[in-house]
Each structure stands twice: as C-alpha cells, then as structure tokens.
Amino acid sequence: MSPNSSKCLITLHLPCTIYKEVIEEERRGRFLGKSVQIIPHITDEIKRRIRGLAKAKGLDVLVVECGGTVGDIESLPFLEAFRQMRMEEGTSKTLFLHVSLAPELAVVGEMKTKPTQHSVQEMRRIGLQPDVIVVRGTKRLPSEAKEKISLFASVPVENVISNPDVPSIYLVPQTLEEEGLMKAVQRQLRFRGAKLNTRRWNEV
Amino acid sequence: MSPNSSKCLITLHLPCTIYKEVIEEERRGRFLGKSVQIIPHITDEIKRRIRGLAKAKGLDVLVVECGGTVGDIESLPFLEAFRQMRMEEGTSKTLFLHVSLAPELAVVGEMKTKPTQHSVQEMRRIGLQPDVIVVRGTKRLPSEAKEKISLFASVPVENVISNPDVPSIYLVPQTLEEEGLMKAVQRQLRFRGAKLNTRRWNEV
Amino acid sequence: MSPNSSKCLITLHLPCTIYKEVIEEERRGRFLGKSVQIIPHITDEIKRRIRGLAKAKGLDVLVVECGGTVGDIESLPFLEAFRQMRMEEGTSKTLFLHVSLAPELAVVGEMKTKPTQHSVQEMRRIGLQPDVIVVRGTKRLPSEAKEKISLFASVPVENVISNPDVPSIYLVPQTLEEEGLMKAVQRQLRFRGAKLNTRRWNEV
Amino acid sequence: MSPNSSKCLITLHLPCTIYKEVIEEERRGRFLGKSVQIIPHITDEIKRRIRGLAKAKGLDVLVVECGGTVGDIESLPFLEAFRQMRMEEGTSKTLFLHVSLAPELAVVGEMKTKPTQHSVQEMRRIGLQPDVIVVRGTKRLPSEAKEKISLFASVPVENVISNPDVPSIYLVPQTLEEEGLMKAVQRQLRFRGAKLNTRRWNEV
Numbered sequence: 084m085s086p087n088s089s090k091c092l093i094t095l096h097l098p099c100t101i102y103k104e105v106i107e108e109e110r111r112g113r114f115l116g117k118s119v120q121i122i123p124h125i126t127d128e129i130k131r132r133i134r135g136l137a138k139a140k141g142l143d144v145l146v147v148e149c150g151g152t153v154g155d156i157e158s159l160p161f162l163e164a165f166r167q168m169r170m171e172e173g174t175s176k177t178l179f180l181h182v183s184l185a186p187e188l189a190v191v192g193e194m195k196t197k198p199t200q201h202s203v204q205e206m207r208r209i210g211l212q213p214d215v216i217v218v219r220g221t222k223r224l225p226s227e228a229k230e231k232i233s234l235f236a237s238v239p240v241e242n243v244i245s246n247p248d249v250p251s252i253y254l255v256p257q258t259l260e261e262e263g264l265m266k267a268v269q270r271q272l273r274f275r276g277a278k279l280n281t282r283r284w285n286e287v
Numbered sequence: 288m289s290p291n292s293s294k295c296l297i298t299l300h301l302p303c304t305i306y307k308e309v310i311e312e313e314r315r316g317r318f319l320g321k322s323v324q325i326i327p328h329i330t331d332e333i334k335r336r337i338r339g340l341a342k343a344k345g346l347d348v349l350v351v352e353c354g355g356t357v358g359d360i361e362s363l364p365f366l367e368a369f370r371q372m373r374m375e376e377g378t379s380k381t382l383f384l385h386v387s388l389a390p391e392l393a394v395v396g397e398m399k400t401k402p403t404q405h406s407v408q409e410m411r412r413i414g415l416q417p418d419v420i421v422v423r424g425t426k427r428l429p430s431e432a433k434e435k436i437s438l439f440a441s442v443p444v445e446n447v448i449s450n451p452d453v454p455s456i457y458l459v460p461q462t463l464e465e466e467g468l469m470k471a472v473q474r475q476l477r478f479r480g481a482k483l484n485t486r487r488w489n490e491v
Numbered sequence: 492m493s494p495n496s497s498k499c500l501i502t503l504h505l506p507c508t509i510y511k512e513v514i515e516e517e518r519r520g521r522f523l524g525k526s527v528q529i530i531p532h533i534t535d536e537i538k539r540r541i542r543g544l545a546k547a548k549g550l551d552v553l554v555v556e557c558g559g560t561v562g563d564i565e566s567l568p569f570l571e572a573f574r575q576m577r578m579e580e581g582t583s584k585t586l587f588l589h590v591s592l593a594p595e596l597a598v599v600g601e602m603k604t605k606p607t608q609h610s611v612q613e614m615r616r617i618g619l620q621p622d623v624i625v626v627r628g629t630k631r632l633p634s635e636a637k638e639k640i641s642l643f644a645s646v647p648v649e650n651v652i653s654n655p656d657v658p659s660i661y662l663v664p665q666t667l668e669e670e671g672l673m674k675a676v677q678r679q680l681r682f683r684g685a686k687l688n689t690r691r692w693n694e695v
Numbered sequence: 696m697s698p699n700s701s702k703c704l705i706t707l708h709l710p711c712t713i714y715k716e717v718i719e720e721e722r723r724g725r726f727l728g729k730s731v732q733i734i735p736h737i738t739d740e741i742k743r744r745i746r747g748l749a750k751a752k753g754l755d756v757l758v759v760e761c762g763g764t765v766g767d768i769e770s771l772p773f774l775e776a777f778r779q780m781r782m783e784e785g786t787s788k789t790l791f792l793h794v795s796l797a798p799e800l801a802v803v804g805e806m807k808t809k810p811t812q813h814s815v816q817e818m819r820r821i822g823l824q825p826d827v828i829v830v831r832g833t834k835r836l837p838s839e840a841k842e843k844i845s846l847f848a849s850v851p852v853e854n855v856i857s858n859p860d861v862p863s864i865y866l867v868p869q870t871l872e873e874e875g876l877m878k879a880v881q882r883q884l885r886f887r888g889a890k891l892n893t894r895r896w897n898e899v
Binding site: 102103106107120121122156157159160163 | 306307310311324325326360361363364367
C-alpha cells in the first residue's frame with residue numbers, strides 16, 4: 084500500500100433508497116417470485132455495493148460509515164451485512180471501529196464510560212465485536228478509563244482511542260495519530276510501512 | 288358489539304412493499320424533500336393503513352398478525368408502530384397477544400417456559416408489554432407453568448392461555464375458549480355480552 | 492397524607508450483605524434444605540425488607556434508590572424485586588422513577604436523548620416500564636427533547652422532568668417542583684392536597 | 696496430552712456459596728475495607744477457583760459447566776468471569792461451547808432454530824461469542840439448519856454439532872464424536888493425536 088495513494092480512503096454513504104431498488108428488482112423477477120426479505124436480499128445488496136465500489140475504484144481500504152446509534156432500527160440491516168462480511172472476509176480484512184461518547188458530568192468532572200459499555204453490549208448482541216473504540220469527549224480520556232473500557236469491551240487497551248475536543252477540526256487527524264489509531268488499524272489489517280501522510284494537513 | 292356480526296374479525300397482512308410505496312411517495316414530494324426514515328415515515332404509514340382498514344370496513348375489532356419472531360429485523364418497524372398505537376389509543380382499545388412455544392424435552396417430559404421468558408424480555412425491550420400470552424405446546428400447560436409465566440411476564444395468570452396440539456384444527460377455537468382467551472380479551476377491550484359464536488364451528 | 496409529616500420520605504439503602512444473611516438463613520434450615528436461589532430467595536428478602544421498613548416506621552411513602560446503572564449485574568436482583576412489587580401492589584401504590592443523563596456535545600450544543608432511549612430499553616427488557624423520567628443535564632431540556640423522550644419511552648410528556656445543573660444543590664428541589672415532579676408523583680400515587688413544603692428549604 | 700489420561704476431564708460445579716465466602720473474607724479484611732462487589736470480587740474468586748482446581752489436579756482440560764439459561768441473573772457473574780478468562784488466556788486456551796435446544800413443532804415436523812439464534816444473541820450481549828454450538832433435539836439437525844445456525848451465530852458450520860435423542864445415554868459420546876465435536880475442540884485447543892477413548896464406553 085502506498086501511503087501517498089489518493090485512493091486509500093473513500094467513505095461510502097449507503098443510500099436509504101436501497102430498499103426501493105431491491106423491491107423494484109423483485110418486480111423484474113430477480114428473486115424468482117420470492118418476496119423481498121431484509122435478510123438476505125437487502126443485506127446481500129449492501130454487501131454487493133460495498134465490494135463493488137472497492138473494486139471499481141481499486142481501493143486498498145474502504146471506510147464505510149454507519150451513522151446513527153447502535154440499536155437503531157434504521158441501521159440494523161447494514162450492521163447485519165457488516166457482520167456477514169466479517170465472517171466471509173476474516174479478521175485481517177475487516178475492522179470494526181466503534182465511536183462512542185464519554186459524557187462528562189460537569190459538576191463531578193468525571194468522564195462516564197457506562198454509555199460505551201452499553202453501546203458495546205448492544206453491538207455484541209447484534210454480532211459485532213468492536214476491534215477499535217474511539218471515545219469522544221470534552222477532554223482526553225485518562226488511562227484508568229481506557230483500561231476499564233478495554234476490560235469490559237474485550238478490546239486491547241491500545242485500541243481504545245481518545246478523541247477529545249480540539250480547538251480546530253484540522254487537529255483531529257493528528258490527535259488520533261498520537262493516540263495510536265493508525266497503528267491499531269495497521270496491526271489488524273497488516274499494512275507494512277504505511278505512515279499517515281500529514282504533510283498536507285500540517286500545511287493547512 | 289354484535290357477536291353475530293361477520294365483520295368483527297379480519298386479519299390484516301401488511302405487505303412488505305410498504306417500503307417501496309413510502310419511498311415512491313417521497314419522490315412525489317410528500318415529505319417535503321426530507322429523506323424517508325423508518326421512524327416516523329414507515330411507522331406512520333403502518334398505523335395509517337391499520338386505522339384505514341378498520342374504518343373502511345366498519346370493524347369492531349381488527350386482528351393484526353405480525354409474523355416471524357420477536358426481535359427479527361423485519362418486524363421491528365411494525366412492532367414500533369404497534370407500540371405507538373398503544374400510547375395513542377390506550378389500554379382499553381388495544382391488546383397485545385403474544386404467541387410463544389413451550390418446547391417439551393421428550394426424554395424429560397417437561398414443558399420449558401424459558402423461551403417464553405426470553406421472547407417476553409425481547410418484546411418488552413422493544414416497548415411492548417404483552418397483555419395475553421398464548422403458549423403453543425404438545426400438551427396442555429400445567430397450572431404451575433402458567434403461574435411461572437404469569438410471574439416473570441407480569442401478566443395475570445388467567446391471561447396465560449394454553450394452546451396444545453389437538454386432533455383437528457377445528458378444535459382450536461373451542462380449546463382457546465375453554466382456556467379463557469375470549470374472557471381475557473373481553474375484560475381488556477370491555478365488550479359486554481359478546482359470546483363466541485361456535486355454532487357454525489360445531490356443525491363442521 | 493400530611494405534607495408536614497417528617498415521616499414521608501426515607502431512603503432505604505439495601506446492604507450488599509443481603510446475600511450473606513440469606514445464605515446463613517439457609518444454613519439454619521429456613522429453606523428446608525433447598526439451596527439459595529437469587530429468585531425467589533434473595534428477591535423475597537429484598538421485598539420483605541422494603542415492606543418491613545415502611546411498616547415499622549409508619550411511612551406514607553418510601554423512596555428506594557437503586558444505585559448504579561440499569562443493566563449492571565449488581566442491581567438485577569433488586570430490579571427484579573421491584574418488578575414483582577409492582578405486580579403485587581399495583582400501579583397506584585408503586586412508581587418507577589428513572590434518572591438518566593442527556594449529555595451535551597459541547598461543540599454541537601445539542602443534548603443527546605439516545606442514552607435515555609437505551610437505558611429505558613434496558614429497563615423494559617428487565618420488566619420495568621418507567622413512570623417518570625428525570626433527565627440530568629448541563630441545561631434545561633428543550634420541549635422537543637421532552638416530547639421525543641415521551642414518545643420512545645411511552646411516558647406522558649409531563650412526566651419527563653428536566654434536572655439541569657443549578658448553582659446550588661439547595662435549588663434542586665425547587666427546580667424539580669417547577670418541572671412538575673411532585674404533580675407527576677401525586678397523580679400516580681393519588682395524594683390529595685399534598686404540597687411540597689419548601690419553607691424550610693427556602694430559609695436555608 | 697495423553698488421551699488415556701484419566702485426568703483430562705473433570706467438571707467443576709461452582710457452589711452458590713461463593714457469595715457467602717467472599718463476603719466473609721471481606722469481614723476478615725481481605726478487601727481492605729472496601730465493600731464486596733460482584734465485579735471484581737466475586738468474578739475474581741470464580742476465576743481463582745477454576746485455575747486453582749486445574750492446577751491442583753494437573754489437568755490438561757477442565758470442563759466448567761454453567762447450568763441454567765443464558766441471561767439468568769444467577770449465572771451472570773460466572774459468564775462475566777468466563778469472558779474475562781477468554782481475554783486473559785486467549786482463544787487457543789479457552790473454548791465456549793453453547794448448548795441450545797431446537798424444538799420441533801410436532802404438527803409441522805420442522806426443527807426451530809430461532810431459540811438458538813436468540814440465546815446466541817444473549818450470549819454475545821454478555822460478551823461471549825460461542826465457539827461450538829451443540830444443538831439438542833428429538834432428531835438429527837438437517838444440514839440446512841446447521842448452515843443457518845452457522846450464519847447467524849458466526850460459528851463455522853463444522854462447529855455446529857447435532858445432539859439428537861438416542862435410545863441410550865451411553866450412545867451420546869459416540870454421537871457427538873460422529874458429529875465432529877472432538878475435532879472442533881482439538882482444532883481450537885490445538886491438541887495433536889488425541890483420540891476419544893471409547894473402548895470402555897463400547898464395553899458397557
């Protein structure tokens with residue numbers, strides 16, 4: 084993988100109209116008269132699009148962002164498709180990154196890890212064990228909080244990445260790099276020699 | 288309510304194409320440019336159809352059957368619509384009847400109530416507290432098992448209805464009547480004087 | 492109920508040693524040789540203590556606080572005992588008040604209601620439908636957020652109580668009163684004429 | 696590992712009195728004045744006993760059976776301890792075997808896999824991804840049902856083991872061997888050359 088490659092990261096936004104298109108294909112007879120089911124018809128279509136885009140663009144890495152919150156009805160078919168892809172592609176070709184929030188009770192000043200615990204439980208229930216957890220918060224997560232999250236989420240502590248508020252959005256990549264996000268990704272997806280090319284960022 | 292009325296029970300099968308139609312309405316501008324969301328767009332459409340049918344046919348009671356198993360992705364939007372209808376219509380105008388299975392371990396001969404416990408938990412998580420539980424099984428549920436289900440499901444014991452295998456499908460209504468299903472429904476929906484008209488059944 | 496009565500509110504902290512004492516009673520033969528089970532032995536003991544205290548002190552209202560977060564292993568036997576008490580005592584003699592947190596993403600400035608949605612789901616799964624939800628947060632919850640919580644939690648909007656940060660802890664009762672907490676409690680537990688006696692508070 | 700070794704399999708029944716003993720140790724000051732918590736005090740004690748027994752007896756393999764049903768309050772501290780052991784020991788030193796039931800609707804004759812799907816979901820929520828699933832049932836599970844379970848449970852199809860009713864309990868080990876249970880265990884725990892010593896069984 085060339086770290087200078089402009090094709091390493093493209094975010095795929097899966098349109099909600101996936102339902103409509105699959106149903107129209109049913110009308111044209113694609114499913115041989117069977118009625119559309121979320122599993123496998125919608126989930127297969129989601130997987131087909133993800134793989135299709137990665138192939139069409141010749142990507143090394145495709146970042147698929149699933150908006151909303153784990154457990155929302157809207158995102159369940161997508162998460163189910165991701166679960167299947169993990170089984171089909173294996174652990175070294177897929178990586179589940181979970182973004183959670185550690186709210187701070189202003190009065191107490193403590194960052195709460197319980198919401199992360201519960202969203203991880205919900206992810207697991209659906210069948211997704213996160214590989215990396217990025218924790219949003221007003222300030223940097225103390226190391227005890229990272230260890231706590233590591234323990235209950237069954238995630239190595241170096242894969243718990245703090246993502247605190249920073250003065251400028253342009254500082255976010257550098258913060259994540261310092262926290263070890265890139266290394267965590269490289270370990271799992273087995274890149275060698277890839278470095279975050281922050282030169283252009285720093286010029287901004 | 289006239290118990291002889293032929294219009295008291297109609298089962299509504301909600302077609303899967305509800306997604307497609309809602310998405311097409313979006314295209315025609317119904318949602319003022321907002322993209323379709325399962326909540327509220329799909330759920331509102333489900334409620335609109337249920338109420339529309341009840342009104343169009345002048346029904347006293349409309350039985351809406353939601354197939355599959357609680358927790359299936361497919362049925363979540365429907366269950367969410369039902370949850371909202373309960374809030375909007377109240378307890379005396381809606382009734383949640385949950386059908387579960389009490390498997391029998393042939394070797395042991397005991398009917399297991401755990402699967403019912405877990406499906407009730409799952410229903411509750413989604414926001415539906417069952418009012419009546421009909422328990423399928425090879426034989427009639429003993430009263431201790433009914434009490435157990437009543438306790439963990441927060442359902443009165445007389446609303447736990449055993450639905451055992453019977454020699455002929457034509458005996459099912461009579462069995463349910465003997466088990467008190469009709470009374471449970473009447474208590475909650477406040478019918479007076481209605482009786483199960485089994486004359487025609489018995490003639491069969 | 493006399494609102495001036497000093498005996499209206501006592502918080503019961505259930506000691507963790509409840510396990511030990513129940514197990515010791517088993518040793519003394521109380522359970523006739525049966526081994527201790529969380530349900531019903533521990534849960535029965537919890538209920539016995541709650542009722543015992545209310546009776547011994549002649550209380551009109553007993554506030555039982557269950558610390559921690561819904562879903563914690565520690566609190567499950569207590570929540571199960573509360574669920575049973577609701578069934579045994581009815582809705583007009585018990586009230587489930589759920590305290591949740593609406594974290595604010597400082598950068599965005601929006602108060603997030605998703606954590607409340609998920610903790611309510613978890614409560615329901617366990618069998619507790621909250622009657623009142625008190626939402627902690629840095630600022631007062633806007634009315635749209637209250638309506639959102641009301642809808643997904645199946646709780647009347649006037650029972651969604653905002654509990655924002657206030658300059659002094661002595662202002663908390665007044666804030667809750669203004670938000671309608673007392674009225675919500677009175678409606679359900681059917682007090683008449685009771686008023687929050689804030690005279691002494693205001694003197695502080 | 697010597698397959699003839701009589702010490703390869705011992706089942707550990709963890710007594711319920713673990714609570715009492717831990718609480719008594721607290722009294723003797725072991726936790727330096729901190730009150731007993733299920734996590735970490737009870738879970739640490741469970742792990743200590745499991746490891747202690749394996750060491751004291753010089754075992755190659757220790758089978759720990761957790762009775763009841765996934766999700767029961769009683770078993771949660773044990774499952775949490777197992778989850779931690781997996782993290783601490785790794786995948787090649789621990790194996791989660793989940794026993795589920797595929798009930799058969801006599802009238803329909805189909806074996807239902809939904810209860811397995813839901814118990815696996817519940818296991819995952821708690822943090823345990825099963826490695827092997829043994830499915831009890833009146834008859835042998837057809838291969839399509841195995842594939843279905845494999846897909847939704849994220850378990851290789853050869854690790855889905857059918858455990859049908861057999862005329863004699865002495866035929867159970869042979870059935871499990873034929874279904875590939877031993878091979879599945881060997882693959883994960885990396886035994887070499889071990890064979891099920893069924894000679895004595897067959898003599899019975």
